Amino acid sequence: MKIHKLETFCNEFVGFVRVTADTGDQGWGQVSTYNSDITCEIFHRQVARHALGTNALDFADTLLRINEREHKYPGSYLRRATTGLDTALWDLRGQLEGKPVVSLLGGRPGTLRAYASSMKRDITPKDEARRLSKLRDEFGFDAFKWRVGAECGRDQDEWPGRTEEIIPTVSRALGDGVAKLVDANSCYSPKRAIEVGRMLEAEGIGHFEEPCPYWEFEQTKEVADALSIDVTGGEQDCEFLNWKTMIAMRAVDVVQPDVMYMGGMTRTLEVCRMAEAAGLPVTPHAANLSLVTMCTMHLLGAIPNAGKYLEFSIEQEDYYPWQYGLFLGDPYRITDGKATIPDAPGWGVEINPAWLETARYQVSERE
Numbered sequence: 427m428k429i430h431k432l433e434t435f436c437n438e439f440v441g442f443v444r445v446t447a448d449t450g451d452q453g454w455g456q457v458s459t460y461n462s463d464i465t466c467e468i469f470h471r472q473v474a475r476h477a478l479g480t481n482a483l484d485f486a487d488t489l490l491r492i493n494e495r496e497h498k499y500p501g502s503y504l505r506r507a508t509t510g511l512d513t514a515l516w517d518l519r520g521q522l523e524g525k526p527v528v529s530l531l532g533g534r535p536g537t538l539r540a541y542a543s544s545m546k547r548d549i550t551p552k553d554e555a556r557r558l559s560k561l562r563d564e565f566g567f568d569a570f571k572w573r574v575g576a577e578c579g580r581d582q583d584e585w586p587g588r589t590e591e592i593i594p595t596v597s598r599a600l601g602d603g604v605a606k607l608v609d610a611n612s613c614y615s616p617k618r619a620i621e622v623g624r625m626l627e628a629e630g631i632g633h634f635e636e637p638c639p640y641w642e643f644e645q646t647k648e649v650a651d652a653l654s655i656d657v658t659g660g661e662q663d664c665e666f667l668n669w670k671t672m673i674a675m676r677a678v679d680v681v682q683p684d685v686m687y688m689g690g691m692t693r694t695l696e697v698c699r700m701a702e703a704a705g706l707p708v709t710p711h712a713a714n715l716s717l718v719t720m721c722t723m724h725l726l727g728a729i730p731n732a733g734k735y736l737e738f739s740i741e742q743e744d745y746y747p748w749q750y751g752l753f754l755g756d757p758y759r760i761t762d763g764k765a766t767i768p769d770a771p772g773w774g775v776e777i778n779p780a781w782l783e784t785a786r787y788q789v790s791e792r793e
Contacts, residue, residue, distance in 0.1 A: 427451070427482045430792050432474045434466040434510065435785035439748040440716050441466045442777055442785070443510035445518055447482045448792075453518025454777055456717040458506035458686035466788060469507040472496050474790035477511055483522075485515050486692055505664040505689035512690025513721060513773075520772030526724065527691070527774075528767050533728030535769040540738035540760060541569035541607060543713065545745060547576065547584040551592035555599035561740060562600065566763035569605035569735050571633070572596055574622060575613030578639065582613075589622060597629040605734065607633035612640050616648040623653040632656055635682070647677040656680050660697075661711030664688050669697050673704045680733055684711040685721045694725060702731040709733030714741075715749045715758050719765075720773050727767045736765055754778050 431446040434457070441462035443455045457465040476495050480488045489508060496504055520527050526535055542561050544554065558570050574589045576582050583589050597606055608631055614622060619637035626634055635658045638645035650657035658680040663669055664687050672678065683697045698708050708731055712722040719738065726732045738760065743750055754776045758765065768774025 428479050428792070429477050429482045429515075431789065432470075432477065432511070432514075432791075433787065433789045434469055435782045435787055436462045436466045437748070437785055438463050440752065441469075441510065442717075442782070443469065443514045445482065445511070445514040447518065451482075451518060451522055453514045453516070453521055453772060455510050455513030455515070455517055455690075456686065457510035458684075459714055459716050459718065463786065465503060465506045466510075466786075468503050469510050470788055470790050472499060472504060473507045473511055478790060478792040482515060483519055485512075489689070489692055500665065502662075502664055502687065505693070506687060508693075509686050509688070509690040512692050513685075513717065516691050517772035524771050526767065526769055527721075527772060528724040528727040531691075531695070531724065531728035533724075535767045536727060537764040537766050538723055538726055538736045539569065539734065540567065540763060540765045541571055541605065541735045542567040542740045543737045544570070544572045545713065545739070545741050547573045547588075551588065551595035554592060555596045557740075558596060559599050562604070565760045567760070568603065568763050569607070570596075570600060571607035571609055571635070571737070573611070574608045575610040577611040577613065579611075579613040581615050581618045590625070593622075593625050593631065594629055597631055602630075605633075606631040607635065609635040610637045612636050612638065614638055616645045616652075619645075619649045620652045623649060623655065623657075627653065627655055633658055633680070635659060636661070643672055643675060643677040647675055650677060650679055658682050658709065661687065661713075664693075666693075666696065669700055673700050673706065676704070676706075678706075680707050680709050682709055682711045684713075684718065685725065686716075686718045687711070691721060691725065695729070698725070698729045698731065702729070707731050707733040709735065710737065712737045712739075714739050714746055716752060717773065717775070720757060720768075720775055723765060723767045724773065738765060751778055751781055
């Protein structure tokens with residue numbers, strides 16, 4: 427079975443990929459979110475031409491060949507584009523075998539504990555505490571993540587004193603028996619990160635994400651070595667050399683690859699195997715409700731070193747309007763703080779035809 431046609435449907439934020447085999451069978455995937463229109467251009471220019479005519483079911487070598495043939499263009503955009511091919515081919519295989527991807531990976535459908543992940547920094551500590559407490563009561567979440575510092579903030583806060591206020595305010599409002607996580611998004615120097623980490627330890631917060639600029643592995647390791655709580659990171663890293671370095675030096679206690687940034691499920695599984703060999707858990711980054719969270723659900727249902735929970739975006743249409751209306755039905759329903767991995771073939775979701783009708787369309791086809 428060969429890849430015959432590759433189509434993309436995109437806007438600025440989301441880009442879906444449909445693969446059609448020479449048998450007429452199809453699968454759906456997605457390039458990474460954010461600047462997806464640019465990524466889809468790269469998909470047709472630098473990915474599709476190497477994939478057309480290759481094996482649609484045994485495609486690991488095709489992914490390697492794309493990397494080799496595009497060796498002058500390593501980095502994020504090529505990986506984000508390759509994700510569209512990889513995820514569409516996993517879905518195609520699932521459709522053909524009548525199995526969910528989680529089963530193809532050796533796992534099984536079921537439920538996953540989710541943590542409610544806040545993206546907001548423009549919210550006051552009291553309002554964030556009220557918002558998260560309401561989600562706890564309404565959906566049964568028993569794990570939450572909120573933001574400290576400013577994104578790539580050079581030790582500056584979103585406004586003076588916000589970090590010192592939001593750590594105890596939210597933590598105490600949520601109470602005992604709740605897992606508490608914070609994300610600094612590369613804000614701090616090691617010295618300041620350790621100071622903030624001590625505040626987190628004192629308030630029972632157990633997860634400190636990207637405390638230092640993510641590309642400075644030595645700085646992150648300094649923080650991880652100094653604190654008793656988990657220091658985590660890796661969402662931005664898409665090259666295996668970075669992962670080998672980060673894991674070998676134990677720069678983090680928990681690795682957080684993003685399936686969409688990484689280049690797809692196949693490459694993410696390789697990072698999971700590296701982490702497993704080092705005895706490290708995997709809690710992937712999945713910061714929106716496009717296909718990335720569904721792919722992550724299937725991954726966590728299968729790997730032996732899955733972390734404690736699934737990241738689950740709680741942002742509404744005032745923050746991420748583009749993540750709504752992508753799929754038919756409600757694939758991301760939360761019950762008692764848990765998400766359910768679908769047991770339908772492939773990813774187990776159906777892309778909304780009305781959304782596709784509004785999208786920019788491109789096609790690459792085998793002659």
